[in-house]
Amino acid sequence: MSLLRLAWRNVLRQRRRTALLSLVVVYVTVAVLFLFGFLDGYGESLVEAYAQYVEAPVVVAREVWWQDPDPENGFRELPAVAHPLVQAATPRLSLYALLRSPYRVQGGVVLGVDPEGEKTLSRVPFKVSQGRWLSAPGEAVLGQRLAERLDVRVGERLVVETGKGALGLLVVGLVRAGVGNVDFGGVYVHLEDARRLSGGRVLATHLALKVPRGKEEGVAQALNQALPEGLRAQGVWELMGPIRADYEGSRLFYVPLLGLFMLLAAVAVVSTTYVSVRERLREFAVAESLGLSPFRLAAQVALEAALASGLGLLLGLLLGYALLWYTSTHDVFGPLMRLSVELLPESGLSEHLYTALRPVYALYAAMVVGLSALLALLFPGRLVLALEPTRYLKGE
Amino acid sequence: MLRLAWRNLWRTPGRSLTTGGVVALVVFLSLVFLSVYAGAFDAFFRLLLERTGHLVVRVEGYEEKEDLESLAFAPPALPLPSGARVEGVVEGGCLVLAGERSRYAVVTGLEPAGLARQKNLLKAGRLPEAPGEALLGEALAQALRVGLGDEVVAYAPGGLGLGVYAFRVVGLLDLPETHLEARTLVVPLADAQALLAPGRVTRLEVRLEGLGLYDLKPLEELKAALKPHLQGLVAETWLEANPIYAAILPLYDTVMALYVGVFFLLGGLILLNALYLSLVERVREFGLLAALGLTGRRVMALVFWESLLLVGVFALVGLGAGLLVHLELADGFRLPLPQWILEQYREFGLPEVLYGRLSLKEILLTLGYAVGTGLLAALWPGWLASRLEPVEAMRYVP
Structure with missing residues (x-):
């Protein structure tokens, strides 16, 4: 608990710096939330179109x-x-x-x-x-x-x-x-x-x-076990035409891109943490000479990175979910979808697309915090582990 | 000032390399992204152009007209420049019957040159060489359970022609889009005219040699030249003839600029972070410089130079890497997606092999973003540095 308090105090010591790096995390968090919400919303609109209008569940x-x-x-x-x-x-x-x-x-x-x-x-x-x-x-x-x-x-x-x-x-x-x-x-x-x-x-x-929403594939599989030979059941995902490939392809393209975004945000966090650690090497030397183990100090550095990015994450979640709430209740993408329907009238696209809003996105976005802590342990943390207290206490 | 800025950058090589690496990565990704998207767009539009010809001549107000009688016209003689050729086409809906089975299809009557163009799509058999011979989309043939040498009957009631015509299948076509393949029946122009509208066509396609895909100016000129010869007819460029696709084209630049902007905003925030950290580390130094007489404006300029140098050098690295990858993409590439997805993309008219395209516009857009990002990111740290009080700054303890 004291380690956490210490880390928190250190994060707040440089408020402007913390705010800046939080900004990077806020941006990435909003991007993660929005893109997952959009992709899932797109998938849901396709499922709804095919299950309720074009085909059946x-x-x-x-x-x-x-x-x-x-x-x-x-x-x-x-x-x-x-x-x-x-x-x-x-x-x-x-x-x-x-x-x-x-x-x-x-x-x-x-x-x-x-x-x-x-x-x-x-x-x-x-x-x-x-x-x-x-x-x-x-x-x-x-x-x-x-x-x-x-x-x-x-x-x-x-x-x-x-x-x-x-x-x-x-x-x-x-x-x-x-x-x-x-x-x-x-x-x-x-x-x-x-x-x-x-x-x-x-x-x-x-x-x-x-069948109930979300149970389509399961019911189709169960029916296929029981149906007489020569009959086959297909769930809504199998019934979709080529537009399913667009959805799956988009996921395959954007999810790694978001991973890269998160990595870059973590690099920004670690870069700031690195400067902060270098500024405080004497402080760390004192702490180590007072009996704190280098590993605890390295853990404190990782915790500082996690806390700083956590602040950005919280703000990002707030903004991201607000954006998702808005786009899930307002037909923001209507004009774009209507143009797409005119272009591809037989693809099963719906004229409306509302983003999905799921709590699990927060978990995906939180990966940036874990990544920041891990990188902080690997880079600035290593500075602390390699510290020679006597040298720093002498002021060399 | 420039030398000082350059030296300052390499005082913290780790951070400069990391931040510069991010800038290079953003520039690289933007260029690859733009090349791939332009390639996909081109493939899409090339297919459209191939299908409609450069200029399309139809009956005036054809959008409002419903029946074949109003849509079909006797083709006039057109004064075309050398290298341009015109082909008449008749197109109409019909029910294709084969034994117990029937399917709706679009029967397209083509002149010999138009038929010859179908050779690339020929999956089996040969092109029609005599009246009564037809090409069927492979999916349509499967649905009708017919093969080469079998007979099908096209039934198109309510037109000006015979309304019924028997064809022998001599070739099967493999179109990128299965839904089109399932309704494609291509026959010699004279046969289609006999079935639907004797002596008439529903459109004229004008094709020109050696024109670039988006070379619309010569088309507009030819359109204007043809106008006096088109009584009751209208000529449109291939893009005008496909108004929904034409509506997307102006959106393309905006969407691409937005996409690239998303990358650069992240890069800009990381750069801002790095510049601020660099300032924090050197507060005392800036204080000393100010005490020695460096004006606030020059201190600010130093920060801007540092930012621009960092961005400039690494943007060039990213540009080099991006252009190298683009050269590979320009030779043809497949999207790194599972085969089943690529096959499904064909259904939207996107071929499996695409050719990357980068014009000067895209390169300038990317570099413009990079320079803009460098300037914007330096604004706040530069302003802070310029306002440092020498005495306070020299006493600064982090």
Whole structure:
């Protein structure tokens, strides 16, 4: 305890110097917090987009459908899926079709859904901005941007054609979800219509399951142990398209960069500690001659470095979490994300990105304190260990 | 003054080397970062240019027009400078049918020169040589379960043409983006016209020889020269033809400046720390200098010179190292990421092999940041040094 008090007093002896080196640690701490918050927020926005809008938390389909997602590889009878964490399940039938309005032709993936079942696990039914959600066969709901491209409005007819059939469907609603895939490419029809368009031989292509957030991969793995041969479950991370690589790549790029930032901050702390130790070598010599062991003195130096960087860490945490709180509650990145959605409409990006705010970031940022103490032990600490008290006491 | 500053720097070689090392590292990282990002950006835009040509001629107000009838036009004769060539293209949506299977695709009709350009993308088979022959994206062929020699039917109702046309698959294309590959059907121009709009094209692509990627001035000049010959048509540069991508270009410089600024802010704080420590160690010395008649302004200048020398020398070291690495990057490099991530990046149009690019602008930006950092970091320690009272300073005990 006395060592700690002594170290603290020494840190406060040079307030200006301590403030300056704390500034470096504050900057690095804020950078660490913000970047982790941003990366995790980005990951969460992708999970939410894919789990709630584009796909589902977990999807079960035939192995052959995963490799060749054609309706002919769908279910001829729906499998029973039992797992305590599965909160809801609904069949879907996806098929490739030509969409024809009176003016334009466009292709896309049509999703046949059970209108009520879909409400239990997808947010799409609740994002209808014009008209209403599906209620019966013969109806279609379109993504708003797709409807604009097709020049079709609520109350008008849309012809959906596949190689096996064609249906004239009444557009009853337009969806504005803020997720590229839904707004630019979403075509939702009744499951019965989808079955007809696919030739009527399959009931569904896959089963969408709702499971609690964060349990998707675990439930998928557990289901894969229990599902009959030929069926496979995939969690939301596996369902993501190439955009997942962008997220993973960003992490691989930025995390080592943050490590380098922390190392440089620790070097700055140690540099100051080194000067401080050199100024006080006689003081250390006196302490050693009074019986304090060189190792305790070296420990005191490390503690001083840790305390000085700890001060910066505390201030940095305060500022960093304030920034994260703001960016997690305000749509600061909205304009950037909207531009990204326009650029990559099929990537599953969401128009909104809110940073994550997790206590564990403080632990990551605190590594700079440990690193500073370690380096202080290795460099200025070594000065103390190599000290010859008699020489310094004589004033040589 | 300069010699004094230089000598002062080497009185504490450990600290000067450490701080200078940080400056060199920041300059080095900034240059490598800028080279890599410019390389990635170039690759992205080069792909765009390859696909659209330097100038694109379309129907005026095409953004608002919906149906093929309004979008297709009879190609006019254009007075082009030597080395420039024009190609007509017809593009439209269709359902491709093969046995039990069907997929939506974009059918693109190309002239022989346009077809020849697809050779780099050819994964199997050959280019179309006769009417009724087609190239299919490999992913589309897999989805339709067809291969070389098989027949597919393009069904495009509601247009001006036949609406149905049978093709024999003679080649498979490997595009960087699977989602595009899964909807690519490339056929001779005459076949696409027969299917969609006889005698018409939906765009003209003008391609010029020997132009740099961002060489937009000659394009603007050619655009102006073509204008009187385009009745009811509009010519756009490749960048104007892709307005969302054009919107990113001005953001690029700002984003890069911000990124580099993040590195330099850290470097600047560390430099400020080092300069302050150097001042603290030499308070008595500064006091003596002041007592001997050195004015506050000259004391301040000494601190600035020390900072600028430290930054200057090590920035040059970082610049040298950065340029050496850039030379390697300019020969082509792969991002140091797992293969699966690189493959997924291809889906966004980013090739696996990139070529680093550094222009004078990027080098000057980095050096400007370095000098700015050196000046700003010296401001406060210099001001403190200039205000030292000689008697108090000479009595200073740390």
